[in-house]
Amino acid sequence: MKPFFNRVAMIGVGLIGGSLARGLKKHGLCNTITGYARSVQELEKAVELGVIDDYASSVKDTVKNADLIILAIPMSAFESVFNEMSASIGSETLITDVGSAKASVIEAAKKAFGKLPSGLVPGHPIAGTEKSGVEASFDGLFENRRVILTPTENSSENAVEQVRQMWQQVGAEVVLMTADHHDQVLAATSHLPHVLAFSLVETLGKMHESSEIFRYAAGGFRDFTRIASSDPTMWRDICLHNKSAILSVLKKYERHLKTLELAIEAQDEQAINDIFVRAKAARDENVVD
Amino acid sequence: MKPFFNRVAMIGVGLIGGSLARGLKKHGLCNTITGYARSVQELEKAVELGVIDDYASSVKDTVKNADLIILAIPMSAFESVFNEMSASIGSETLITDVGSAKASVIEAAKKAFGKLPSGLVPGHPIAGTEKSGVEASFDGLFENRRVILTPTENSSENAVEQVRQMWQQVGAEVVLMTADHHDQVLAATSHLPHVLAFSLVETLGKMHESSEIFRYAAGGFRDFTRIASSDPTMWRDICLHNKSAILSVLKKYERHLKTLELAIEAQDEQAINDIFVRAKAARDENVVD
Numbered sequence: 001m002k003p004f005f006n007r008v009a010m011i012g013v014g015l016i017g018g019s020l021a022r023g024l025k026k027h028g029l030c031n032t033i034t035g036y037a038r039s040v041q042e043l044e045k046a047v048e049l050g051v052i053d054d055y056a057s058s059v060k061d062t063v064k065n066a067d068l069i070i071l072a073i074p075m076s077a078f079e080s081v082f083n084e085m086s087a088s089i090g091s092e093t094l095i096t097d098v099g100s101a102k103a104s105v106i107e108a109a110k111k112a113f114g115k116l117p118s119g120l121v122p123g124h125p126i127a128g129t130e131k132s133g134v135e136a137s138f139d140g141l142f143e144n145r146r147v148i149l150t151p152t153e154n155s156s157e158n159a160v161e162q163v164r165q166m167w168q169q170v171g172a173e174v175v176l177m178t179a180d181h182h183d184q185v186l187a188a189t190s191h192l193p194h195v196l197a198f199s200l201v202e203t204l205g206k207m208h209e210s211s212e213i214f215r216y217a218a219g220g221f222r223d224f225t226r227i228a229s230s231d232p233t234m235w236r237d238i239c240l241h242n243k244s245a246i247l248s249v250l251k252k253y254e255r256h257l258k259t260l261e262l263a264i265e266a267q268d269e270q271a272i273n274d275i276f277v278r279a280k281a282a283r284d285e286n287v288v289d
Numbered sequence: 290m291k292p293f294f295n296r297v298a299m300i301g302v303g304l305i306g307g308s309l310a311r312g313l314k315k316h317g318l319c320n321t322i323t324g325y326a327r328s329v330q331e332l333e334k335a336v337e338l339g340v341i342d343d344y345a346s347s348v349k350d351t352v353k354n355a356d357l358i359i360l361a362i363p364m365s366a367f368e369s370v371f372n373e374m375s376a377s378i379g380s381e382t383l384i385t386d387v388g389s390a391k392a393s394v395i396e397a398a399k400k401a402f403g404k405l406p407s408g409l410v411p412g413h414p415i416a417g418t419e420k421s422g423v424e425a426s427f428d429g430l431f432e433n434r435r436v437i438l439t440p441t442e443n444s445s446e447n448a449v450e451q452v453r454q455m456w457q458q459v460g461a462e463v464v465l466m467t468a469d470h471h472d473q474v475l476a477a478t479s480h481l482p483h484v485l486a487f488s489l490v491e492t493l494g495k496m497h498e499s500s501e502i503f504r505y506a507a508g509g510f511r512d513f514t515r516i517a518s519s520d521p522t523m524w525r526d527i528c529l530h531n532k533s534a535i536l537s538v539l540k541k542y543e544r545h546l547k548t549l550e551l552a553i554e555a556q557d558e559q560a561i562n563d564i565f566v567r568a569k570a571a572r573d574e575n576v577v578d
Contacts, residue, residue, distance in 0.1 A: 126505060146505065148505075184498075185498065185501065185502055185505050186505065188492075188493055188496060188502050189493070189502055189503075189505045189506040189510050190505075190506075190509060190510065192489070192492075193489065193509055193510050193513045193514075194509065195546075195549060195553075196485055196489060196513075196546070197509075197513060197568075198549070198564060198565050198568040198569075199542065199545050199546045199549055199564075199568075200481070200482065200485060200542065201568040201569075201571050201572045202545050202549075202564050202567060202568045202571070203477075203481075203538070203541050203542045203545045204477055204478070204571070205567060205568065205571035206541075206545070207477060207538075207541070209473075209474065210571070210575075211575065212474065213474055213477050213478055214478075214571070214575030214576060215575075216415060216435065216437075216474050216475065216478045216479075217478040217479075217575075217576055220479060220482055220483065220486075220515070220516040220519075221478050221479065221482050221576070222576055223512040223513065223515055223516070224482045224485075224486060224512065224513050224516065225482075225572050225576065226509070226512055227509035227512070227513065228568045228569060228572045229569055229572050229573055230509075230569070232562060232565030232566045232568075232569050233562070233565075235565055236558060236561045236562045236565055239553045239561055240553070240556055240558065240561070243553055243554075243556065246553060247550065247553060247554060249492070249496075250546075250550055250553075251550075252492050252495075252496070253488065253489065253492045254543070254546065254547075254550070256488050256491050256492045256495070257484075257485070257488045257539075257543065258543075260484060260487070260488055260491075261536065261539055261540075261543070264484075264528045264529070264532055264535060264536060264539075265532075265536060267529055267532065269525060269529065272525045272528055272529070273521060273522070273525045275487060275488075275491050276487050276521030276522075276524055276525055277521045278491060278494060279486075279487040279488075279490035279491045279494065279517045279521075280487075280490075280517060280518055280519070280521050282490050282491070282493070282494035282499070282503070283490045283514050283517045283518055284518055286499075286500065286503030286504075286506070287503060287506055287510070287511055287514065
């Protein structure tokens with residue numbers, strides 16, 4: 001069943017918000033999209049590109065009469081945006097988001113709304129590039145990508161169903177799980193790799209011969225550190241908003257790295273070999289390039 | 290000036306040895322190439338593919354009458370191969386290699402030859418893929434890639450010049466540096482990233498929900514861990530043969546990672562931000578995708 005929304009409020013029109021807006025339009029899922037962003041310039045660009053139809057000058061005005069509100073904003077902005085909209089949303093209004101950490105979104109909603117609205121269905125599309133901004137958005141970004149929805153104990157069945165169908169219509173495969181489970185899985189598969197890549201570039205950048213060192217960085221290093229080109233502010237916010245899950249997997253990682261370090265130190269051929277063989281097998285079995 | 294070799298002995302005909310043999314032939318740099326490998330099957334495949342012309346059943350026979358000997362073998366094999374060839378090489382014979390660590394090659398040569406031969410010019414092409422074996426070889430592998438030569442105190446000017454020109458003819462850009470410097474630079478740009486990627490896959494593979502976790506591993510993770518699909522034996526050998534340089538940069542990395550961990554723990558927004566901004570700037574300035 002194809003859902004249809006009369007007025008969509010898109011709070012944040014960067015890469016993800018812009019791409020979702022384009023997808024909604026392309027697949028005929030809405031009548032109008034009103035955008036909101038901190039920068040009027042960004043909003044005008046989004047109108048110019050046909051990503052949104054118009055924009056408002058406050059969150060409050062943007063969400064007025066909207067039947068679907070989508071928050072595509074940095075993790076640090078949720079609390080204030082929820083606060084600004086709390087007086088203006090109807091009891092039936094659907095609210096979803098694309099934030100990279102989910103427990104913290106639910107916590108912010110609780111603070112702002114008092115009680116979690118039945119229309120709130122937090123979500124997270126596992127999609128994106130190192131680029132950011134509305135110019136980088138495109139309607140196919142979510143095709144064949146997974147979207148994780150983390151309904152709260154108050155989310156209505158109908159709300160979950162509508163958000164699920166919206167994502168399916170723009171080409172995504174939708175999976176449901178708890179917010180805590182989402183945060184653990186994403187800490188391991190996305191947040192930790194970003195932390196490691198930023199740290200690697202930081203380490204090399206601080207070495208004496210850093211400009212020479214970067215000159216000899218070949219294929220593997222390039223691939224490995226591409227994610228360190230991602231938006232620093234966004235990743236800082238993710239670290240702050242998924243802190244405990246990230247720290248937990250980071251500490252596991254540090255222990256494994258120390259084990260490997262000690263094996264190299266001890267020239268323990270067998271131990272090094274076992275780790276590398278296991279890792280190669282795990283990757284080859286589980287990850288398709 | 291285009292060098293020309295009558296008989297080339299290619300010890301090891303995997304991805305790198307095979308690709309160099311193909312390049313030598315394509316650019317008309319030699320008359321015949323005799324191969325050697327531990328597996329006769331690999332050698333027959335290499336003959337079939339036209340990568341080598343024939344093969345011998347011992348290192349000794351392979352290098353007999355060769356004017357250029359190329360060692361494209363795992364780091365762990367250098368000492369025994371140098372030993373096997375030491376009685377059979379002429380005083381003018383050129384010897385080079387493609388090993389990923391250079392001080393250890395020079396040390397192995399010293400042990401086997403007593404005195405470093407004037408024809409020995411250790412080298413390392415910064416090229417390769419995650420694939421291995423002669424079937425993966427292709428003549429363009431070194432085009433526009435850097436090759437680092439690390440002449441010893443005994444390398445003759447003529448020997449260095451010939452090896453340099455050989456690499457230039459197959460499309461590479463040749464750079465000279467000391468073996469120790471090479472080992473430090475490569476530890477940072479290649480060996481450390483491999484160690485980190487193997488450790489990341491190991492960490493995730495050992496988690497409870499590992500098969501689920503790998504399912505949500507998206508773009509960044511895929512790129513990041515691609516190098517963990519590399520040959521485990523080769524990388525174990527590199528860890529053992531460039532041990533001190535790898536441990537030195539690995540310890541630096543662990544300190545930077547710990548600093549970031551503590552900043553996340555303390556929710557130190559500014560500190561996290563500074564690291565990410567610096568890392569992104571360093572990568573964007575220095576690495577071209």
